[in-house]
Amino acid sequence: MKRSFTASIAVSMVLCAIITIPALAQLGDRSGGRGGASTATAPTQTKELQTAMTPKKALEMLQEGNKRFLAGTMLQRNLKKQVEETSKGQFPFATIVSCIDSRSSSELIFDQGLGDIFNARVAGNIVNEDILGSLEFASKLAGSKLIVVVGHTNCGAIKGACDDAKLDNLTTLLAKIKPAVAAVPGMEPRTSKNHAFVDKVGEMNVRLTMKQIREKSPTLKAMIDKGEIGLAGAMYDLETGKVTFYAD
Numbered sequence: 001m002k003r004s005f006t007a008s009i010a011v012s013m014v015l016c017a018i019i020t021i022p023a024l025a026q027l028g029d030r031s032g033g034r035g036g037a038s039t040a041t042a043p044t045q046t047k048e049l050q051t052a053m054t055p056k057k058a059l060e061m062l063q064e065g066n067k068r069f070l071a072g073t074m075l076q077r078n079l080k081k082q083v084e085e086t087s088k089g090q091f092p093f094a095t096i097v098s099c100i101d102s103r104s105s106s107e108l109i110f111d112q113g114l115g116d117i118f119n120a121r122v123a124g125n126i127v128n129e130d131i132l133g134s135l136e137f138a139s140k141l142a143g144s145k146l147i148v149v150v151g152h153t154n155c156g157a158i159k160g161a162c163d164d165a166k167l168d169n170l171t172t173l174l175a176k177i178k179p180a181v182a183a184v185p186g187m188e189p190r191t192s193k194n195h196a197f198v199d200k201v202g203e204m205n206v207r208l209t210m211k212q213i214r215e216k217s218p219t220l221k222a223m224i225d226k227g228e229i230g231l232a233g234a235m236y237d238l239e240t241g242k243v244t245f246y247a248d
């Protein structure tokens with residue numbers, strides 16, 4: 001299998017709390033079926049919706065959003081209206097760490113609108129202290145309930161790390177991906193020409209990024225351990241549009 005990791009959507013123990021299901025959760029079921037245009041309108045995130053949100057439900061919201069994206073049944077959104085509705089404050093339910101790749105925009109692949117999710121985008125979806133600080137803001141101060149690290153197939157940054165590419169500041173960034181290259185054994189040739197290797201390193205990079213979030217942010221680790229927020233990883237397939245999640 002080119003992309004072999006298990007499509008486990010089970011969430012970690014910290015996500016296993018009993019949940020309440022806000023009205024928003026039902027929207028995916030009203031979207032008109034596979035291939036049909038959606039007539040359901042997405043509500044804008046409010047403080048009430050965010051307060052009622054749980055890490056488990058936030059993960060399900062993203063999973064449902066990607067299903068709609070795949071089926072072409074995205075929810076109706078009046079973005080101009082959402083600008084007005086979110087102008088006084090924001091109450092996102094999840095935070096995504098993903099690559100800058102132009103084909104992996106989180107709002108599109110998870111079918112979300114303005115004010116729904118925080119995005120931290122950096123080539124190769126790594127974390128540094130600035131990204132970690134952003135995640136701390138999103139989770140501790142702004143109420144987001146879930147962090148998802150989203151890698152993607154055929155990632156240029158991962159390929160660069162595999163090939164030991166050098167370019168000014170990019171060299172420093174790629175150095176943060178090198179541990180993921182080293183952590184994937186065998187699979188010759190270990191270059192960007194080996195697509196299976198590249199995607200395996202991409203998955204490993206997501207896992208190591210998740211590990212670093214726990215290890216380098218006492219604030220986020222405490223919130224994860226208490227079940228206040230969830231932490232999940234995922235890979236986005238550029239060829240199919242599908243996001244495969246896996247647990248912390």
Ligand SMILES: [Zn+2]
Nearest residue numbers: 099101155156
């Ligand atoms: Zn990428």
